[in-house]
Amino acid sequence: MNEIVTIDQAKTIAQEMETTLAGFVPPDQVASIDQNPTGALMSCSTEGDYLWSGQTKVMLEPGAAYDGAAVTSEIAATYDDSESYRTETDTTRDGQPRAHVIGENGEGYLVALSVDKAFVQILSFSPCFVLPDGVSPSKPY
Known part of the structure; x- marks a missing residue:
């Protein structure tokens, strides 16, 4: 089922899933959750x-196992x-x-886990959408 989404909806979908996935890291190991x-x-x-496309970093407590x-x-x-x-x-x-995780x-x-083992990296790629008139794809959103 392919839904038509707006740019704002696509970003919200991706960021909400980043937050959900960050929740899989055991809370006692989390120093902070930093969502771009x-x-x-x-x-x-x-x-x-x-x-x-966005990113969340789950910063790990020093020495977390x-x-x-x-x-x-x-x-x-x-x-x-x-x-x-599916996964x-x-x-x-x-x-x-x-x-x-693929929607x-x-x-x-x-x-x-990051190469330096300091954080869990969550990269997100939203559903596709039609870019609204006047929005440049080269600027951060």
């Missing part, structure tokens, strides 16, 4: 559609049972578990 207030617009079709495999497995178990999402898991180039409307979310 703006993101970049990226082309997602040859017809001129765009998506909003973060278990990326457990978090990735929990995300996969949650979203593989969902009607609206693919793999590892990053440095061997850390990574979850890729039925084309949105996607990547969750993995």
